[in-house]
Amino acid sequence: MNTEYFTISIRTWHPVVPAEALIAAIGLEPDVAYSVGSRRTNPSGELLDGFYRTSYCTFGLLRKAPGDFTEALAPLLDQLENNQATFHHIALTGGRTELYVGVFFEGSSGFTLGTADMRRLAELSLELSIEVYP
Template sequence: MEYGRPYVVSSPARFRISLRIWHPEVRGDDITGMLGLSPKISYSAGDKRVTPKGTELTGFRTETFWSHEWLVGDSFEVAVAGISAKLLEKAEFLRHLKETGGRLEYFIGWFSTENSGFVLEHRLLKLISDLKINLAFDIYAER
């Protein structure tokens, strides 16, 4: 299927994009291997709980969490389209994660000092939907 080229809107905003995955069973190392991406954060169901600094906590992780952040220099629309096109090669694995109880999302941090925006065309939204990836936006007003 042809998803087309993104429609680009000039925006003064900065942004960050991460793929975040939660799963009840699949191990973080398996996600890393299947996607060929290095996680910024990864822990697996059954791992001992620890703080980000490594201090042990009581109990064990109840689900796997895995996150990869891309360093992008393109416009938001071009970055999302490029990332999604690359992940299309892994669509079967992403669908497997979703079908076996996982959750997938692009976590987008949007930082702006003034009004800003973007357009995600229907073809790009279809691609993201076909990958079973949700969109989560955190909007930050910078002063």
């Protein structure tokens, strides 16, 4: 018996736009955010050597949802349509935004991403990153 679940987040990077501006433009509460030029820290907030080279934000959309992530993709892309201009602007000004999917399973697993979903990702200027955890 296969047990499979997934998580989906938005991750965005930008070489000059501060994290606060990315957060405001995307309109979601970030799980992690830091701005270009700010001092690096570890997850507990302790200062590290150096400064961040880019701004970065991650926004959790779905956490530990059961089943195949491809079934959740179309409704999620519908919800993100309002952010199309923001994602385009990020890409056109040197940044990038991705839909990050973590797939967790026991046994074997696989998926097919349909052309309609691939087209919609491209139209939204979203890259797709999938990490598989057996």
